[in-house]
Amino acid sequence: MLKKKGWFTLLSLVLLVSVVLAGCGGNNNASSSSNAGSNGGSGNSQETKNLTFMFRGGPDEQKAYEGVVKKFEADHPNVKVKIVVTAADQYATKLKASITGNSLPDVFYFESGDLKAYVNSGVLLDLTSYIEGNSNIDLNNIWKYGVDLYRYDGTMAGQGNIYGMPKDVGPFALGYNKTMFEAAGIPLPDKDKPYTWDEFIKVAQQLTIDKDGDGKLDQFGAGFNVNWALQAFVWSNGADWIDATKTKVTIDDPKFAEALQFFADMQNKYGITPSTEQAQTLDTYQRWMKGEMAFFPVGPWDMSTFETLPFDYDLLPYPAGSTGKSATWTGSLGIGASAKTKHPEEAVELINYLTASKEGMDALVKAKVQIPNLIDMAGEWAADSSTKPANKEEFLQIVEEYGRVLPGHYTYNAEWYNLFFTDIQPVLDGKVTAAEYVKSEQPKMQKLLDKAIEQEEKSKK
């Protein structure tokens, strides 16, 4: 008896499991047979194709993207999109873990700097054939800068096949507090002619004030986070972190040291920025928002937040170093598809909808989290004077004319570049001169770059 009952339990369990499994299988069979029946026309509309889309972003951005995906589903009734959102700081870890674990979403964000590694190891779907032959996409109407970031020909990034589309381009412009200028009676900066470094210091010094006379400054000329603002000074002085072949670290160039020294001097010599101790990103960001800072970098993703500031702000070109020209970087995040996706057509369709369609772009731009990817739409957008900042044109000029990629983009990993910022504190504190620093740091960075190049060679085999 007992024995029988035991086997009965086991048997029913097996049955249950097989019924469940058969249920899933049965669905597939049904849909594929309906496919076969209607393969004459465009009639596989019966079949629901499931896509997974993984991305990250702030709350405003999340809402905007979720809305666009909903619209996409409405336009494509046979496609269902499952959204996976992750906190920004966990995104890279999660993405890389899902690659290792072979569970990559169909469509996902990725950093342009990771392009080489992902292409060499066959993670990303080659989008070229889907995009170049697509009548819905006019590549000439999308920022060349943005698309080129996701091109790779096997040796050099920036040319060749397309492995992703820019989610957006993020020109990192310089903003200024217009209200503060007016209150101090200082003539507003020219939006087409950058300050020289000397002029910039002079204006900033006039705006660095101890208002209540307690011996503590409560209004500052500027606040720059070294990680994101030093580039503007180095590049406009004609120097760079890496040479044209992307194999040599060039920070030991005297022009580089000069720019870095100027950056440190803003605090130590000219006293126009909060002390380094106080200059964590959050603090300068808070100060700017409280109206205690004259100049502060502004990215398009900040527009929705800055819209409600109690003062008026606008954009101007970064102060120019010895080249006489402004410089800054343009960020970007790509949207790519998994090389293993079961529905490449639909995956690419979703990518296009998010990056290159009028409907998608319209919703995202209205949410004020980015500038339009479509050039004609961007022109209209910049001309609209009803939204802040007035000189939105500056954003477009950066993308079209003088914005650059961050130096880590072209190399297999950015470890060498990150080390520069890990060790920089003594320079900012004025304890080490820029000239000494670049000399001692160059070999360390070169060693890591050599390692990255070696890694890249191996990954191609």
Place this chain on the structure above:
Amino acid sequence: MNQKSNLYRKEKIYGFLFILPPLLGLLIFTLYPMIYSIYGSFTDWDGLGQMNLVGLSNFKDLWTDELFHKALFNTLFMMLGIPIGIVLALLLALGLNRGVPGTTAFRVIYYVPVISSLAAVSIMWNWAYNGDYGLVNQFLDLFGISGPNWMANKYTVKPALIIMAVWKGVGYTMLLYLAALQSVSRSYYEAAELDGAGSFKAFWHITWPMVRPVTFFIIVTNIIGGSQIFTEMNIMTPTGGPEYASASVVFYIWQKAFGNFQMGYASAMAVVLGAFIFVVTLIQFRMNEKQSFDVD
């Protein structure tokens, strides 16, 4: 006879089925990754493509890797919090064991940080440590001390993390000590009192030896936990702190593996860390055996 052996067999199957889930869990989520990462440590794996065996070269590189040495030093340095936590927890436990009014309330107060999410706690302390408007510096201001910007200064970032870790862990340790104290028989103290021992002597010769097993447990688990410290610095100093002053070994492993496509190298570090924890724990168990012998 036949019937009985069937029953026995059946129970054996059921028993096996019951332990199967945790056993599978152990095999799939612990043993397999462990062996995989040991294998990975001998390869140049980037976490995406193929793995090529490179012998001991990862381990050789570790010898000369300045950042690894820094991370190792930081990790060991932050273990200074362990003895501090033990002393504080024991003092608190002794206090609460005396039956002061409101004991339960105090227990709850000290235990709340333990059950709070580490991420939330880190964000809260990050605010408290803020140089401009942080609670800590505002408090110091009351005494005319102008505090540093804790997380942005390479000399204060480690102590700041230690203070937070002690605050977070002290409730758990205290509870363990409290349980241990309550199991010490009153009769020992009565005997000691009759012999004329003062309260310090009673503590030193009765309480401390009696709670020694708990102390041993706390030290072992804290060192293992301390070697794997990660979340705090990941949230509070996402770039490893000023001049990498707050990066732990696990933080560096994570950066290498997920930031720089060096899964093989990261695996080598993980293996070294694992070996370190194993050896230290082994030594502690040996020492503990020896001491038990002495006490008896």
